[in-house]
Amino acid sequence: MADPREFWNHRYALPGWAYGTEPNDFLREVAPVLRGPVLCLGEGEGRNAVFLAQQGLEVTAIDLSPTALEKAHQLAATRGVHLTTQEADLADFELGTARWGTIISIWCHLPPWLRTRVHAAVVKALVPGGHFVLVAYTPAQLQFDTGGPKSLDLLLPPEVLKPELTGLEFERFEVLERDVQEGDWHRGKSAVVQLLARNNASA
Numbered sequence: 001m002a003d004p005r006e007f008w009n010h011r012y013a014l015p016g017w018a019y020g021t022e023p024n025d026f027l028r029e030v031a032p033v034l035r036g037p038v039l040c041l042g043e044g045e046g047r048n049a050v051f052l053a054q055q056g057l058e059v060t061a062i063d064l065s066p067t068a069l070e071k072a073h074q075l076a077a078t079r080g081v082h083l084t085t086q087e088a089d090l091a092d093f094e095l096g097t098a099r100w101g102t103i104i105s106i107w108c109h110l111p112p113w114l115r116t117r118v119h120a121a122v123v124k125a126l127v128p129g130g131h132f133v134l135v136a137y138t139p140a141q142l143q144f145d146t147g148g149p150k151s152l153d154l155l156l157p158p159e160v161l162k163p164e165l166t167g168l169e170f171e172r173f174e175v176l177e178r179d180v181q182e183g184d185w186h187r188g189k190s191a192v193v194q195l196l197a198r199n200n201a202s203a
Contacts, residue, residue: 042108046072
């Protein structure tokens with residue numbers, strides 16, 4: 001497999017915006033209940049982070065690709081908002097403890113060993129009352145040629161989410177087929193899981 005950083009740098013170096021400049025539909029839908037500070041995992045070119053910054057939230061976006069983060073700053077500048085960005089590999093990145101009001105994982109597909117570690121870190125990193133928003137392709141996505149990883153190992157089985165996110169209350173948990181229109185790489189009927197979960201731990 002190609003080096004992930006090289007793969008994503010190449011994709012994000014292409015002209016235009018790989019996944020468009022508008023936020024994910026589910027994120028837009030749940031945004032009114034979210035609060036900062038916000039951490040966006042695997043944020044890419046910044047469309048979701050910029051949208052949340054436009055809602056008045058303090059946002060930090062991390063990604064493996066410096067090319068992507070340069071574009072995130074460009075998009076933020078055109079929208080008149082500020083982003084904090086950090087080039088980081090989630091295998092090494094420390095999310096902290098009771099640090100974030102919201103954590104976002106949208107199309108951030110990870111191998112199982114890393115996904116379970118990151119999800120455990122998410123639970124600890126949310127402040128009491130904080131939210132986790134996730135959107136990912138499920139294994140059923142392999143029947144569609146509309147985006148996402150081609151490797152079953154990187155797709156997200158919905159049944160693992162509640163065990164991996166023990167400690168969060170699921171306010172929305174949806175497994176469905178829906179139309180996704182996000183740039184050139186996410187286009188058409190798709191098999192997705194989308195969730196909004198809340199940390200109900202006491203302060």
